[in-house]
Amino acid sequence: MLQIRNLLILVCIGQTLGAEIFMATMGGTKSHKIPFWELAKGLIRRGHNITFLSGFPADFHVEGLHEVTPAMLVDYIQNYTNWDLLGSRMKGEMPIKPWDGIRYAFESCDAMLGDAETKELANRNFDLAILDGAFPECIQGIIYQYKIPFMYINTVGFYTGSLSLAGNPASYSITPNFYSRFTDNMSLYERAVNTAMQIGQNIVHTYVVRRTHRVLRDHLGPDIPHPYDISRNVSFILQNGHAVVSYPRALNPNVAEVACIHCKPARPLPKDLEDFIAAAGTSGFIYVSMGSSVKAANMPESLRRMLVKTFARLPYHVLWKYEGSAADMQDLTPNVKLSRWLPQQDILGHPSLRVFVTHGGLLSMFETVFHGVPVVTMPVFCDHDVNSAKAEVDGYAIKLDLETLSTNQLYKAIMKVIHDPRYRNAARYRQNLLLDQKSTALQTAIYWTEYVLRHNGAYHLQSPARNMRQASKD
Structure with a gap:
């Protein structure tokens, strides 16, 4: 019996070796690529072949990874993302106007499908597709033609759309909308607003997907089903969240949480x-970064001066990720060092770091918990507010508002987080919870990816709720 059992295990493992896997993200910011990169590298080490489509050219070479970056999609995203995000937020305006957010889905789809490099993919054969749960509809048209199972990496952790279509209950009363500033502890009024936001977004999404379907039929033929019909057949969802860093939620058997799939122990700087940090002595240093999508070099002059004045008052050295030229910073004090790029996780894991000043992007917030660092957040757009609200309610962050921000307010927030031990203690408490798992996020993601391959789509895990109307599920 033991020999038969071992033979069956070998057969199952053999079925997953050397699979051809197609990955794709239509996300409008580079951060959407990061979870895919990490999973791709893990799967390549397992012997799989990965083709990865996105709108962002590769910054570095990953051995065994074939990246496809359609030129028309790259050009569209570069033109589309040229926003004054910080300036709009400071004026109390929406950093991305509603129509701009709406048109992105079908315009980027048209650009991607019209590119010659995308069309060449039609001649390829794949065993499995892994798509971004944010804007998956366009790629679904391509993978429908392959007749293969597909999965999601739901890169926007608080986004419930792809989960809901797969049959997961949205629970608007306890799940804050990813564009909101709420936590899971909402008043009756906030629950009403949260529900109204979600219903409104569902209506808008229906329109967006209808327009996207029209683009799919124009490029791929009239037989392409509606994206909602394709979405309901998703095999598995790798959810970029975890109860420790997002919120506890009810998830179906075909969902696994993989928050911090990209997180790594710090390496030497x-x-x-290291010399700059060492010069600060025992006082330590502060790290400032607004992420990859919010360019600090494009910030309004008033905000730049505010930050420079604040950093000048601090009795700490400051490492500042700033994409502009240091020559433009004539008023910068010697305790501040600028760099166009910084090894963020190596910095966050440095023992002399006192606080991280950030925009509140999802991956950055995961990294702060992984490394046990308290934060001061200045949310800008999309999910930054809801991410920051979660960190604040968990006790390891102070959330500031760019619209009302002052030099004194920022200074006091930084000093409070540094000198009040409750913030660092809360960060380390969350760190311990996040690290106390039976497997890493990457190991979990690899296991379920190969599980779907072994079981030809693993459709037995799907919930029948995926075939119910939205109102019936929620």
């Missing part, structure tokens, strides 16, 4: 950075 380059000598120039």
